[in-house]
Amino acid sequence: MSSASELADRLARDAEAVCKHYLSVGRRAGDYWIVGDVANSKGRSLFVRLTGSRAGKWSDAATGQYGDLLDLVREACGLADFRDVADEARLFLTEPQPIPASSRRGDAHTAPPVDRPADERARRLFRITEPLSGSLADSYLRQRGILRAALHQALRFHPSCYYRDLVTGRTSTFPALIAAVTDPSGVITGVHRTWLDPQGKGKAQVADPRRALGRLLGNAVRFCFPFHGPVPVIVAGEGLESILSLARVLPGMPMVSALTANHLAAFRLPDGCRRLYIAADADAAGRHGIEGLSRRAQALGTLPLVLAPELGDFNEDLRRLGPERLIANLKAQLAPEDALAFLPA
Structure with missing residues (x-):
C-alpha cells in the first residue's frame, strides 16, 4: 500500500492533470493553476504550483488553507478517512493519462466540470457524525464554560475524524467537534473541525487542531x-x-x-x-x-x-x-x- 507521501509525489508528477480533474473551472497561468477554492468555485484565491520542486503545493489566500495534492483531493471530495482519500487518489492515478495531460478529458474549454457539488461534499462528512450530547466534544465545551451546547443542531461529534499533518504527511485520527457551515437558507456548504485529545485534555496535540472544509x-x-x-x-x-x-x-x-x-x-x-x-x-x-x-x-x-x-x-x-x-x-x-x-x- 502506498504511503501518503508516495501518493502525493505521484500526483505531483502530473499536477496539471490533477487540477483539471478536481479544479476544472480554474485555468493555468504560467507555472500555477488558479481557481477560487478547493470547492472548485470561480475566482483567483487558490494557487497550485505545477512545476519545479514544489509542484503540487497549493495555498488559498482567502482561507489560509494549504497543502499538497493529496490534501487537495481530500478537501475537494469531502473525504474524512485516509483510506477513502488514498482510494480516490489511486483511482485517479490508474486512469489513462494521454500526453498532453490537458487532452485527457477533452479540451479544457469544453470539458464539463466534475460533478462534485460543494454542499454534498460537506454533508458527506456531517452525515457520519454522532449527536453531541454526552460526547467527548460536549465535555470539551463544558470545560470551556459552554453549557447546553447539545441544543444547537449545528454541532455534532465524530469519534474518529481523519487528520493529516500538512508538513510531515503523517496521518492519524482523533475525536472531533464538528460544526455545520450553512448558507442563508440552511443548506450545509461546509464544516469546521476541532480535533480533540482522546483523554479529554482539551484540543488534540497537533500542529493545527482546527480546520474548515468546504465552501x-x-x-x-x-x-x-x-x-x-x-x-x-x-x-x-x-x-x-x-x-x-x-x-x-x-x-x-x-x-x-x-x-x-x-x-x-x-x-x-x-x-x-x-x-x-x-x-x-x-x-x-x-x-x-x-x-x-x-x-x-x-x-x-x-x-x-x-x-x-x-x-x-x-x-x-x-x-x-x-x-x-x-x-x-x-x-x-x-x-x-x-x-x-x-x-x-
Missing part, C-alpha cells in the same frame, strides 16, 4: 437562527467558542460564527437585519473583519454595533470572569430593547 465565503455556523423570514437582530463573530459563550448568556438571540476574520468581513447579512452586533476579538485580524463587515452593513442600511470583551475574547471572559460579569458587560453595550429581550432577567 465558507459568505456563509457561517449558525445558532438560534431562523431560516425563514426576516432576522432583525443578529450577533456575528469569528471564533466558534467565543460565539457559543455569547449564546450561553444571550439565549434566543440569532448568532453566527464566520470562523475567520476574512470570512467575517464577507458574511452575507440576513434579510430584514436592522441591527448587527459584531463580536470583537482583540487582534489585528479581528479588527479587519469588524471594519469590513461594518462597511457592508452600513451600505445595506443596517446599524453595526461592536460588542467588546473585557479580556481577549468572550470565551475568556466567560471562563475567567464568570457569566454574571459577562452579562453585566453585555448589558452596557446592547440596545435597551435587545437587553430586555435576550438577557436573563
Whole structure:
C-alpha cells in the first residue's frame, strides 16, 4: 500500500492533470493553476504550483488553507478517512493519462466540470457524525464554560475524524467537534473541525487542531437562527467558542460564527437585519473583519454595533470572569430593547 507521501509525489508528477480533474473551472497561468477554492468555485484565491520542486503545493489566500495534492483531493471530495482519500487518489492515478495531460478529458474549454457539488461534499462528512450530547466534544465545551451546547443542531461529534499533518504527511485520527457551515437558507456548504485529545485534555496535540472544509465565503455556523423570514437582530463573530459563550448568556438571540476574520468581513447579512452586533476579538485580524463587515452593513442600511470583551475574547471572559460579569458587560453595550429581550432577567 502506498504511503501518503508516495501518493502525493505521484500526483505531483502530473499536477496539471490533477487540477483539471478536481479544479476544472480554474485555468493555468504560467507555472500555477488558479481557481477560487478547493470547492472548485470561480475566482483567483487558490494557487497550485505545477512545476519545479514544489509542484503540487497549493495555498488559498482567502482561507489560509494549504497543502499538497493529496490534501487537495481530500478537501475537494469531502473525504474524512485516509483510506477513502488514498482510494480516490489511486483511482485517479490508474486512469489513462494521454500526453498532453490537458487532452485527457477533452479540451479544457469544453470539458464539463466534475460533478462534485460543494454542499454534498460537506454533508458527506456531517452525515457520519454522532449527536453531541454526552460526547467527548460536549465535555470539551463544558470545560470551556459552554453549557447546553447539545441544543444547537449545528454541532455534532465524530469519534474518529481523519487528520493529516500538512508538513510531515503523517496521518492519524482523533475525536472531533464538528460544526455545520450553512448558507442563508440552511443548506450545509461546509464544516469546521476541532480535533480533540482522546483523554479529554482539551484540543488534540497537533500542529493545527482546527480546520474548515468546504465552501465558507459568505456563509457561517449558525445558532438560534431562523431560516425563514426576516432576522432583525443578529450577533456575528469569528471564533466558534467565543460565539457559543455569547449564546450561553444571550439565549434566543440569532448568532453566527464566520470562523475567520476574512470570512467575517464577507458574511452575507440576513434579510430584514436592522441591527448587527459584531463580536470583537482583540487582534489585528479581528479588527479587519469588524471594519469590513461594518462597511457592508452600513451600505445595506443596517446599524453595526461592536460588542467588546473585557479580556481577549468572550470565551475568556466567560471562563475567567464568570457569566454574571459577562452579562453585566453585555448589558452596557446592547440596545435597551435587545437587553430586555435576550438577557436573563
